[in-house]
Amino acid sequence: MTTTSELTQREKRPVDLINAGSLLSDEEKRVRDLVRDFVDREVIPVAADHWDRAQFPFGLLPGLGELGLVGGTLSGEYGCAGWNNVAYGLGIAELARGSGSLATFLHVQSGLAMTTINELGSEEQKLRWLPPMAKCEKIGCFGLTEPEAGSDPGSLSTTAVEKDGGYVLNGEKKWIGNASFSDVAVIWARTDDGKISGFLIETDNPGFQADVLPRKASQRAAWQTHITLEDCHVPESARLPKATGLGATLSILTHSRYGVGWDGLGQAADCYETALAYAGEREQFGRPIASFQLVQQKLVEMVNEISLSQLLSIHVGRLKDAGGLDPATVSMFKMNNVAKARRIAATAREVLGGNGILLDYRVMEHMADIEGVYTYEGTNDVNTLIVGQAITGHRAFSPEPPQRAEERTE
Numbered sequence: 001m002t003t004t005s006e007l008t009q010r011e012k013r014p015v016d017l018i019n020a021g022s023l024l025s026d027e028e029k030r031v032r033d034l035v036r037d038f039v040d041r042e043v044i045p046v047a048a049d050h051w052d053r054a055q056f057p058f059g060l061l062p063g064l065g066e067l068g069l070v071g072g073t074l075s076g077e078y079g080c081a082g083w084n085n086v087a088y089g090l091g092i093a094e095l096a097r098g099s100g101s102l103a104t105f106l107h108v109q110s111g112l113a114m115t116t117i118n119e120l121g122s123e124e125q126k127l128r129w130l131p132p133m134a135k136c137e138k139i140g141c142f143g144l145t146e147p148e149a150g151s152d153p154g155s156l157s158t159t160a161v162e163k164d165g166g167y168v169l170n171g172e173k174k175w176i177g178n179a180s181f182s183d184v185a186v187i188w189a190r191t192d193d194g195k196i197s198g199f200l201i202e203t204d205n206p207g208f209q210a211d212v213l214p215r216k217a218s219q220r221a222a223w224q225t226h227i228t229l230e231d232c233h234v235p236e237s238a239r240l241p242k243a244t245g246l247g248a249t250l251s252i253l254t255h256s257r258y259g260v261g262w263d264g265l266g267q268a269a270d271c272y273e274t275a276l277a278y279a280g281e282r283e284q285f286g287r288p289i290a291s292f293q294l295v296q297q298k299l300v301e302m303v304n305e306i307s308l309s310q311l312l313s314i315h316v317g318r319l320k321d322a323g324g325l326d327p328a329t330v331s332m333f334k335m336n337n338v339a340k341a342r343r344i345a346a347t348a349r350e351v352l353g354g355n356g357i358l359l360d361y362r363v364m365e366h367m368a369d370i371e372g373v374y375t376y377e378g379t380n381d382v383n384t385l386i387v388g389q390a391i392t393g394h395r396a397f398s399p400e401p402p403q404r405a406e407e408r409t410e
């Protein structure tokens with residue numbers, strides 16, 4: 001028997017009201033369609049069940065690793081696809097359409113861990129880790145956040161003390177995606193000189209422990225962990241040679257934040273497509289609910305925001321490809337697409353009525369997953385402050401340090 005949700009799935013059409021697809025090259029469309037096909041065939045049939053059971057979909061990793069999406073913009077020299085940033089973003093949006101949780105796995109593996117190794121690692125570290133990570137044969141994570149250091153990563157307290165020609169790390173990390181099944185962890189810690197530095201820690205190190213955070217109501221099919229580093233000895237070769245100072249850390253976040261912006265677009269698109277298909281099928285008062293003005297208004301508001309997000313996403317990707325993308329624009333992009341997705345998911349849920357809260361329809365899953373995305377890669381507030389500083393010149397993250405008397409010019 002065909003369930004209503006299967007019918008809706010069949011009736012769904014990819015949203016592109018304003019023909020944003022006409023702005024894409026043939027190669028970009030090929031990548032989009034490649035990931036879309038994988039998502040339709042492999043991800044969508046199993047995603048809701050994994051989310052419901054809070055199980056990570058390990059069975060999807062080999063197929064995901066074949067696509068070229070993991071580390072998609074990195075060089076072929078390291079076994080990666082070398083796509084441009086628009087193609088990579090389109091692939092992320094398609095993956096997020098199928099599963100916000102799997103897209104979060106990708107942001108950690110590709111946007112954070114692989115990008116750190118590529119940008120801040122030695123040639124030896126790159127050759128060792130990037131090719132198997134691109135295929136998902138090896139998994140990585142990125143440990144920056146701590147129980148007491150979230151939006152303010154500069155206050156992190158994990159230490160890396162020099163000893164016996166290497167380092168000993170001690171501290172705790174919270175919210176770290178993938179770490180319970182990672183082979184390698186990028187860990188940010190404070191060295192003896194007081195600076196923040198990055199290390200690559202192999203997770204079979206006896207001083208490394210990662211425990212999955214239980215009872216999560218968002219990103220249920222992705223696993224975040226609490227990492228404990230207890231007298232974790234690593235050799236000098238574990239240090240990422242270019243990962244020194246908070247600026248290095250933030251440059252990686254800017255890259256990953258770019259991918260997360262496309263994630264918002266993908267999840268919003270899926271919510272809208274479900275709501276439109278459902279409204280066409282569902283009849284009340286003897287007519288499809290799509291024929292009611294109030295329902296149409298909701299659908300139009302959704303497609304209007306999605307269309308604007310599509311244009312913004314392609315434009316931001318083109319800027320990144322041209323090397324002219326500044327961090328504040330990335331913050332605005334992530335903030336816009338994810339905040340819009342949050343509203344679109346809630347509106348789509350409303351259009352589906354009671355069925356909107358059933359996991360079969362996937363809208364509630366997106367709605368919950370977007371809450372995680374709204375918070376990671378800079379909360380909506382933090383990205384607002386980054387844009388605010390860019391346009392006003394005033395930094396509003398914390399009170400300005402009081403000016404000392406001898407610095408006053410009058």
Ligand SMILES: Cc1cc2nc3c(=O)[nH]c(=O)nc-3n(C[C@H](O)[C@H](O)[C@H](O)COP(=O)(O)OP(=O)(O)OC[C@H]3O[C@@H](n4cnc5c(N)ncnc54)[C@H](O)[C@@H]3O)c2cc1C
Binds near residue numbers: 174
């Ligand atoms: C699903 C998920 C996955 C994650 N994955 C990872 C990962 O793989 N690796 C990793 O290192 N981290 C990860 N994180 C952590 C994430 O980066 C942090 O949650 C985020 O930076 C916010 O930190 P916090 O949760 O400690 O909130 P806090 O920083 O405590 O913020 C609490 C509230 O205060 C607001 N706030 C904070 N400072 C200001 C300010 N100056 N002005 C105004 N408002 C402010 C925030 O916007 C927020 O609303 C993940 C988080 C989630 C939820």
